[in-house]
Amino acid sequence: MKQSGRFTDLARVVFFFSENRISLAGLVLTTASAITLAWFWVLELMSPHPMHPYTGILFFLILPGFFFAGLGLIPLGMWFRRRKLRRKGEIPGEFPQVDLGSSAIRKGLFIVVGATALNILILGTASFKGVEYMDSTQFCGQACHSVMSPELTAYKDGAHSRVTCTQCHIGPGAGWFVKSKISGTRQLIAVSLKTYSRPIPSPVEHLRPARETCEQCHWPQKFHGDKMVVRTKYAEDEGNTATTTVLLLKIGGRTWQGQAGIHGRHLDDGERITYVAADSRRQTIAKITYKDDKGQLVDYLADDNKLTPDELAKLPSRPMDCVDCHNRPAHTFEMPSPALDKAINSQHISRELPFIKKKAMEVLKVDYPTQEAAVAQIPATLTTFYRTSYPEIYAQKKQLVEAAANAVKEIYLRNVFPQMKITWGTYPNHIGHQDSAGCFRCHDGTHNTKDGKMIAADCDTCHTILAQDEKDPKILKDLQIK
Ligand code: HEC
Ligand code: HEC
Ligand code: HEC
Ligand code: HEC
Ligand code: HEC
Structure with a gap:
């Protein structure tokens, strides 16, 4: 009551x-x-x-x-x-x-x-x-339209296309969620007012440490052993001659002899390496501090370092993690040559077309004002070339020419975004050393300790080269791969 x-x-x-x-x-x-x-x-x-x-x-x-x-x-x-x-x-x-x-x-x-x-x-x-x-990929990748479309496009055909943007960019827990919503609101304003930078700067300065994101799925202690990489490339001659390189990459990790190889030497249960970059893009590494197997700290300085110890001390020191090598895990932008090799390998572009690699390289490197202009011009230039220079081939293999022209256009659309000022090489990939410094930012033979010890730079530090640009590598026959 x-x-x-x-x-x-x-x-x-x-x-x-x-x-x-x-x-x-x-x-x-x-x-x-x-x-x-x-x-x-x-x-x-x-x-x-x-x-x-x-x-x-x-x-x-x-x-x-x-x-x-x-x-x-x-x-x-x-x-x-x-x-x-x-x-x-x-x-x-x-x-x-x-x-x-x-x-x-x-x-x-x-x-x-x-x-x-x-x-x-x-x-x-x-x-x-x-x-x-x-949290959805749709919101991250599409709501801001042209701003995120380069990353979204590149993300779609990568190994992480089923991992959401936020699993790497925010990660679990409330703290980073709130942080990201605050910076997200700022970004939404920048997008509405069109004041965002083009291209979006990389590296991301306040990315969550990889320990709390990548390591949710990839357990670093698990890595071990070598990985064989077989890569076929095509020359820019009339026959698009194929050559193959075979590498044994020393991925490494934990072994019975302790930490070894690429993963093992840089990472451990704790941080092993910290470094100071002289530029905001982290391309010029001025100083590296390494904790060796005995737990001693070893300093490596770049030979051409012009910063005084005071200036060095003022710059931020960054613990090396996954992202210092895997800076493009989800949205890798390709370079023209490897992208074309991949398309020829998968037969989207036919090797039977004379000079296709050379011509495709030429049209990809043109500076088109917009993607629409590229869509119009790339197929037109390629078909005109075959119609005028190889009329017989054009008559017989018109379909192959058209398919190749289309594939080349797709490679352009996948990697170049004039509206965001993104072109070939804007976002370099640090894995390797072919198209950008990558590993050679440190392993270039110019980073030494006071007593003259150098960060290893021999060609077999990171891989054993089993064949390099060979027409018919013997090793593949020996291993019965070919
Ligand atoms: C597997 C993890 C991962 C996923 C998934 C991922 N990213 Fe990234 N992203 C990164 C890393 C790592 C960087 C930082 C690169 C650096 O700092 O050098 C980055 C950088 C960026 C940048 C800064 C510019 C650039 O390209 O470096 C943008 C924008 C971006 N990501 C958007 C996205 C969007 C949109 C998605 C979802 C469609 C996404 N990312 C999914 C790991 C990821
Ligand atoms: C939510 C889980 C998840 C997170 C977080 C994640 N990954 Fe992955 N990663 C995967 C899956 C799944 C694959 C695909 C495995 C396969 O295809 O066999 C993969 C594949 C990879 C590969 C092999 C790529 C290739 O192209 O073959 C690398 C390298 C990698 N991840 C690095 C990273 C890095 C660096 C980060 C952090 C920036 C990260 N991953 C975050 C789940 C994740
Ligand atoms: C010193 C540079 C470096 C660091 C740091 C590094 N990796 Fe790697 N990782 C590599 C290289 C090089 C490869 C081989 C790439 C290839 O397949 O072309 C690789 C391969 C991988 C693969 C694929 C393995 C396979 O068998 O295909 C995964 C997954 C991966 N790394 C995840 C990670 C994660 C997660 C971290 C952080 C805990 C990390 N890596 C830190 C250089 C590095
Ligand atoms: C920020 C600097 C830096 C970058 C970038 C870097 N490394 Fe290293 N790396 C080091 C240092 C420091 C050592 C340890 C040197 C020593 O043994 O005193 C090392 C050691 C190694 C070793 C072991 C060498 C040995 O003698 O046992 C391998 C293998 C290696 N790195 C591979 C790579 C690969 C592959 C990449 C690129 C994907 C890479 N590193 C990128 C700094 C770097
Ligand atoms: C610090 C580690 C490191 C050192 C030192 C190094 N490489 Fe590499 N190299 C790599 C990695 C990592 C890759 C794999 C990149 C990839 O998967 O695309 C690679 C790839 C290659 C490739 C194949 C690339 C391709 O796509 O054709 C060749 C060839 C090569 N290296 C040659 C050399 C030569 C020659 C030297 C000595 C001057 C050397 N490397 C020194 C880490 C290294």
Whole structure:
């Protein structure tokens, strides 16, 4: 009896103060957005396709915003009314009776209680859905359209295309989630005002340490052994001559003799190497500190280092982790030659077309003002070449020419984004040393200790070269691979 008495008292207060326009508007806003949201979730459940990112922004971020705003307006209106009445001294000593016996009042109360329960449910789902949506590749990659499209394009055909952007860029836990939402809001503003940098600068300065992201899936202690790499390339001659290189990469890791090889020497259970870069792109490494197997710290300095010890001490020192080598794990941008080799290997481009490698290299390196211009010109230039220089081949193998022209165009679209000022080599890959310094930022024979010990730079430090650019490597026959 007592409980229900208190309830009617509270109901009276609520009814009394909520009779104002602001609260009423809030009620309408909340109910309207709640119904739209609920209906949309039903549609989303039934739809076989993921929705368009702009629909996503509307339904997962903006509508819940209205819903929350409406909910907020209800108590706000009550508060205003209370304040106004109190100023005028018009707050009644006793609130008007709410007669629970009356069926109209009972119905009203029932609606209020029901609506509140439903609202709590919607509130939970809306926050959950909103967060889930902001974590999706669709939001990261498509909502900002041209800004992220280079990364999204490159990401789609990589080993990580089933790993979401946020699994590397944010990782688990609340701390980085909040940090990322703060910087994300800043980025959304930059995108709306078009003040973001083109290209987006790399390296990412405040990337979460790889220990907390990559190592959620890749356990560094697991790495061991060598990895054989067989790579076939095509020359820029009439016959697109194929040659093959065979490498045994010393990936290494933990062995019975201790840490060895590429993974083992740089990483351990703790950090092993810290370094100081002289430039913001981390291309010129001025100083490296290495913890050797006995736990001693060894300093390597670049021969051409011009910074004084004081200046060096002021620059940030970065612990080396996965990302210092794997800086392009998910969105690797290719260089023209390896990209073409890959397409010839997979027969998207036919080797039967004379000079196809050379001609494709030429059209890929042209500086087109937009992707649309490239789409128009690349196939046109290639087909014109075969029509005029090799009319017979063109007549016989028109389909191969067209397929090749299309594949070359796709390579361009996959890697060059004039609107973001991204071209060949804008984002170098640190694995290796062919198209950019990569490993040779440190292993270049110019980083020495005071007593003259050098960071290893011999060709067999990191790999054994079993064959280099050979037409028919014997080793592949011996291993019965070919
Ligand atoms: C496997 C992990 C991983 C995934 C998945 C991933 N990234 Fe990255 N991303 C990185 C790393 C590591 C860097 C930093 C490179 C550096 O600092 O040198 C980076 C850098 C970037 C940059 C800065 C510019 C650049 O290219 O260096 C952008 C933008 C970016 N990522 C967007 C995305 C988007 C969008 C997605 C999802 C479509 C995504 N990333 C998925 C690891 C990842
Ligand atoms: C959510 C799990 C997950 C996270 C986080 C993750 N990876 Fe991966 N990674 C994978 C999967 C799955 C594969 C694909 C394995 C396969 O194809 O056999 C892969 C493959 C790779 C490969 C082999 C790539 C190739 O092209 O063959 C490298 C290198 C790699 N990851 C590095 C990284 C680095 C560096 C990070 C952190 C920046 C990272 N991964 C974060 C799951 C993850
Ligand atoms: C010193 C540079 C360096 C560091 C640091 C490094 N890696 Fe690697 N990693 C390599 C190289 C080089 C390869 C071989 C690349 C290739 O296959 O062409 C490789 C290969 C891999 C592969 C593929 C292995 C396979 O058998 O195909 C994975 C996965 C990987 N690394 C993950 C990681 C993760 C996770 C970290 C951080 C804990 C890390 N790496 C740190 C250089 C490095
Ligand atoms: C930031 C500097 C830096 C970068 C970049 C770097 N390394 Fe190293 N690396 C070192 C240092 C320091 C050592 C240890 C030198 C010593 O033994 O005193 C080392 C050792 C090694 C060793 C062991 C050599 C030996 O004699 O046992 C291998 C193998 C290796 N690195 C491979 C690579 C590969 C492959 C890459 C590129 C993917 C790479 N490193 C990139 C700094 C670097
Ligand atoms: C610090 C480690 C390191 C040193 C030292 C090193 N390499 Fe490499 N090299 C690599 C890595 C890592 C790759 C694999 C890159 C990849 O997977 O694309 C590579 C790839 C190669 C390739 C094959 C690339 C391709 O796609 O054709 C050749 C050839 C090569 N190295 C030659 C050499 C020669 C010659 C030297 C000595 C002057 C040398 N390397 C020194 C780490 C090293």
